[in-house]
Amino acid sequence: MFALQQDKIDSLFELISASKALYIPVDSDKGTADFKRWSAGTKLSSALKTVRSAKDFFFPKAEKLVEYKKNGTTFEVVDPRKEVEDFVVFGVRACDAKSFSVIDAVYLNMDPVDSYYKNRRDHGTVITLACNEPAKTCFCSTYNIDAAEPAGDVSAWLADGKYYFKANTQKGEAFIENAKSLLSDADEKAVDTLKKDIKAKIEKLPFAHLDMSKFQGKDMLKIFNSKIWDKVSETCLGCGTCTYVCPTCMCFDVRDFKNGNEVKQVRCWDSCMYHDFTQMAAANPRLTQKERSRQRFMHKLMYYPMAHEDVFACVGCGRCLESCPINMNIVKVIKAVQEADDI
Template sequence: MKRVSRSDLNALLAAIAGTKKLYLPVADGADEKRGAKYAVWTPEAEYCPAVNTVRSAKDFFFPQVENMVNFKVNGKKIEVDDIRTECEDFVIFGVRACDAASFKILDSVYLSEPVDTYYQNRREHGVVMTMACSKPSETCFCSVFGIDAAEPAGDVSCWMTEDSVYLKANTEKGEALLAALPMLEDAADDAADAAKDATRKVLEKLPLKNLSTDKFGGDKLMELFGSNKWAGLSEACLGCGTCTFVCPTCQCYDIRDYDTGHGIQRFRCWDSCMYSDFTKTAGGQPRPTQLERFRQRFMHKLVYYPANNDGVFGCVGCGRCMKSCPISMNIVKVMKTLGEGNA
């Protein structure tokens, strides 16, 4: 365990930025209540301790839009240009436990065979510094999925108290990073225990603490798929896809080719199972109604994914969908309704 005075936090961030490119949560505009967003560290940047960034840290490994390859066609000759440039080491500071847990879900998709080398490259170059939550929000429910907001995963775990920041390396990348920061002092392994206990006391009082997953999982497929409650749940859904775009575990994408006039640019962009043209083929849309698309999203999180991943759910309880949905529909309401009011 290492320690630095909280008054020296900016000096610590500057030292990290001196070794690798550093990203951290900063206030989105002048008003911190608007939330936080990740930005490149500058001497003027100030770390924003908001519970969660508006968009998750998923963007660093699976960006919303990325160029994949360029083609030049000359008659029957095709020239392929690999344009990948993501070879720079970087650090993400202040990642919360829920987002750190989402990386494991994305890893299970993109690092399984066949490996997505674009995602893999970014994961290998990125160092994740997590920050334990001290003031979880009422919309947080990560503990429902076995995530401890007081003990976040990552290459380096951090805890912030009134006067100190404690840091613990969990991986070789984390150890190498901390070794390059001479201002850090040694601290007892239990130095952050009081902060952990305080966080867990708050977690025990959150309104969604008793939300139950007992009614969900891979063995509940037909029972839940055929439920007559989907019609009522999906009736007001706008199909806007906002929930999928703020979700740290959603992984769907589309690949498009764009004719620039002097070549073809292939790019990948996020897609949403909530859209009417999602996976549309010559045979049409396999889920033509909003009810079917709505059901697909939540069945994947609560049934399909755990069925194929040893019972691990495809949600990390970050609460972003609760804050962003324009009609206040979210996975919590779905779980409560399908679980017969368990909450």
């Protein structure tokens, strides 16, 4: 394990940015935090979470898939995957780090591999940061995610005025090697104390250990046909906010845009909460918000786990709890399922 004085963090950022693009959480004028590219004078936010997750770096809200340029009778095909540079994301929390493996299971570990997503994963290095002060809306521990021991290429902790770093992958080891001029060897005493403190705080959170016992494959049809969906969906606006802040939502649409002699094909996020998400030429199988709400939560809590060795497609980040304008969220759904008398 290696350590760096907290007041030297800008020196580390300067070192990283000399060879790679560096992104860190930065406070916004709205009182929230977002990932921004670091430059001299950019200050690291102390906020627990960014509004949107670090998923954006690997699965952007919008990305160009291909570009065609016509010049007379010839066409030039531009592959944007060649334009991606090496980058480092600093300050990723344990929940967001777990979300990468959830998306990896679909875009990397199934055929066909999503080459655009893979390209960004190959170019990116993730430095996670333990959550010293978990929020009341956090429930990552429900899914056995350890906020005190975040995954990533490098795990980091802030304790006793120092940042502590531990490499977990080859990328992480390369990062440590590159930064050794600023780092010093350190024992794990301060980090071990911090971990115990974080775990104690997590145990006191209201949603630390939600009951997930009914979310098993054998109960899928019971949950699907339950009357709870009428109540769960009755106030939903279908705005899609929950899907846009969620670190594991991965649905998208593909559109073509023509500008003179150029055509760009763009992939952009989509949401199963939108009425036209399943619109087909002949019909729409999800006509009401009930069907759309049910699909979202069934996918997170039933369909994905059934296909991926009981791993839930929720990481307990709490963003949907904080963002939904009518206070509808996945925690309420989990509780409704557990309390339902028809499941």
